[in-house]
Amino acid sequence: MIIVFIMFKLLTRSASVAALLLMGGCALLSSRCPLEETECLRRTYSRAPQYWPRPVIDEGVRWRELAPISTPQAADSPKVRLGKMLFHETRLSADNSIACRHCHLPAYGFAEPKKVSSGVGGRLGRRNSISLLHLSEPQHFFFWDGRARTLEQQVLMPISDPVEMDLSLSKVVPRLAESGYAPYFQTAFGRDIDLQGVADALAAYLRTLRPQPTRFDRFLLGEADALNDSELRGLHLFRTKARCLNCHSGPMMTDGLMHNLNQALPGRPAQDLGQYAHSGRLEDWGKFKTPSLRNLSRSKPWFHHGLFVNLRGIVAIYNNGMQFGIPANAPPEAYENRLDPLIKPLGLSPSERQDLTAFLEVL
Numbered sequence: 107m108i109i110v111f112i113m114f115k116l117l118t119r120s121a122s123v124a125a126l127l128l129m130g131g132c133a134l135l136s137s138r139c140p141l142e143e144t145e146c147l148r149r150t151y152s153r154a155p156q157y158w159p160r161p162v163i164d165e166g167v168r169w170r171e172l173a174p175i176s177t178p179q180a181a182d183s184p185k186v187r188l189g190k191m192l193f194h195e196t197r198l199s200a201d202n203s204i205a206c207r208h209c210h211l212p213a214y215g216f217a218e219p220k221k222v223s224s225g226v227g228g229r230l231g232r233r234n235s236i237s238l239l240h241l242s243e244p245q246h247f248f249f250w251d252g253r254a255r256t257l258e259q260q261v262l263m264p265i266s267d268p269v270e271m272d273l274s275l276s277k278v279v280p281r282l283a284e285s286g287y288a289p290y291f292q293t294a295f296g297r298d299i300d301l302q303g304v305a306d307a308l309a310a311y312l313r314t315l316r317p318q319p320t321r322f323d324r325f326l327l328g329e330a331d332a333l334n335d336s337e338l339r340g341l342h343l344f345r346t347k348a349r350c351l352n353c354h355s356g357p358m359m360t361d362g363l364m365h366n367l368n369q370a371l372p373g374r375p376a377q378d379l380g381q382y383a384h385s386g387r388l389e390d391w392g393k394f395k396t397p398s399l400r401n402l403s404r405s406k407p408w409f410h411h412g413l414f415v416n417l418r419g420i421v422a423i424y425n426n427g428m429q430f431g432i433p434a435n436a437p438p439e440a441y442e443n444r445l446d447p448l449i450k451p452l453g454l455s456p457s458e459r460q461d462l463t464a465f466l467e468v469l
C-alpha cells in the first residue's frame with residue numbers, strides 16, 4: 107500500500123514537472139519565434155494581451171492595452187431617453203432647423219462626412235465634427251481644443267454657439283416647455299425643466315454611445331483568424347515601431363489628452379492654434395485632443411481641420427515625424443519647435459506603411 111502511494115506521488119509529481127516543463131518550453135518557443143514571421147506573430151497575438159510583445163512606450167507615458175468595446179450599462183433609463191430626444195430636437199436651434207444630430211450622424215460614427223460643419227443659416231464652423239462614440243470613458247478635455255472640462259458643460263455650448271444652433275441659453279427652458287417636455291423632465295429628474303437637466307440628460311445619453319464592434323473586436327475576443335496577415339502585422343506595428351500606442355491606447359484608442367502634432371498650420375488659411383487660443387499659454391500652442399480611432403473609416407475626413415481624406419496619407423505624415431515647412435507670414439511663436447516629443451520619424455518601409463493602414467481600416 108505504502109509502495110503504491112509512493113509510486114503514485116512520484117508519478118503525479120513527475121507529471122506536473124513534465125507539464126511545467128512543457129508550458130515553459132511553449133512560452134520559450136513563442137517568445138523566441140521571430141516576430142517578423144507572420145505565423146509567429148499570429149501565435150503570439152492569439153494569446154491573452156498580457157503575453158503580447160512589450161509595446162514601444164516612452165518613459166512617463168500612462169497607457170492602457172488595446173481591448174474590446176464594452177456594452178452600455180443602463181442604456182435605457184428615462185434620463186437617457188430624454189437625452190436622446192433632446193439630441194434630435196431641432197427646437198434647440200434659433201430657427202428650429204438644426205439638432206445635434208445634424209452634425210453628429212449615427213451612420214458616420216456620430217461625426218459628419220464634411221470638412222467643417224455648417225449650422226443655422228448655413229454658417230460655416232472652423233472645425234471638423236468629432237466622433238462621439240468614445241464618451242463612455244471618463245475624460246478631462248472636450249472639443250478638439252479641450253476648452254470644455256466636463257461633458258455636462260460641453261453639451262450646452264453648441265446650443266448657444268452662433269455658427270451651430272445659435273439659441274440663447276435663456277430661451278432653452280421656455281422652448282422645451284412649449285414643446286411639451288415637462289412630463290419627461292418630471293419622470294427623469296422629479297422636477298421641472300431646467301438647464302442642468304438638459305445638460306445631464308444629453309451627457310447621460312452620449313455616455314451610452316459605443317462604436318460598432320468590428321473584426322478587430324472579434325480578434326481581441328479570441329478569434330485568431332479575424333484579422334488577415336497584413337492587418338495583424340499592422341496591429342503589431344501600431345503597438346511597437348510606429349509608436350501609436352503612446353497616445354492611441356485603451357479600448358477607445360485614445361489617451362483623452364492634448365498634444366501638438368504640428369497641425370496648427372500657422373500662417374495658412376486653416377491656421378488654428380488649438381488649446382493656446384483659449385488658454386494663452388505658449389506650452390499649449392497647437393495642442394489638440396487625441397481622437398478615438400474606433401470606427402475610424404466612418405468619421406472621414408480626419409483631424410480637427412478635416413483636411414486629411416486618406417489613411418495612407420496620415421500614416422505617411424506620421425512616418426515623416428510631422429515635419430512641415432512654416433510659411434514666412436506665420437506668427438513669430440510658430441518658429442519655436444513645440445512638436446510633442448512622442449512624435450518621431452518612424453522609418454517604416456512601404457510595406458509596413460501599407461500594413462499599418464490596413465490595420466487602421468479595420469478599426
Ligand code: HEC
Binds near residue numbers: 205226
Ligand atoms: C453645426 C454642427 C454641430 C452641431 C449642431 C452640434 N455639434 Fe457637436 N461638434 C461639432 C463640431 C464641429 C465639434 C468640434 C468643435 C471643436 O472642437 O471646436 C463638435 C464637438 C462636440 C463634442 C466634443 C466631443 C469630444 O470628444 O471632445 C461633443 C460632446 C458634442 N459636439 C456634442 C454635441 C451636442 C450634445 C450637440 C447638440 C446640443 C451638438 N454637439 C451639436 C459640430 C456640431
Ligand code: HEC
Binds near residue numbers: 351364366421466
Ligand atoms: C503624441 C500623441 C500621438 C501619437 C504618438 C499618435 N497620434 Fe494620432 N492623433 C493624435 C492627436 C492629438 C490627433 C488629432 C490632431 C489634430 O486634429 O490636430 C491624432 C489624430 C489621428 C488620426 C485622425 C483621427 C480622426 O478622427 O480625425 C489618425 C487616423 C491617427 N491619429 C492615427 C495615428 C497613428 C496611425 C499613429 C502611429 C503612427 C498615431 N496616430 C500616433 C495624437 C497622437
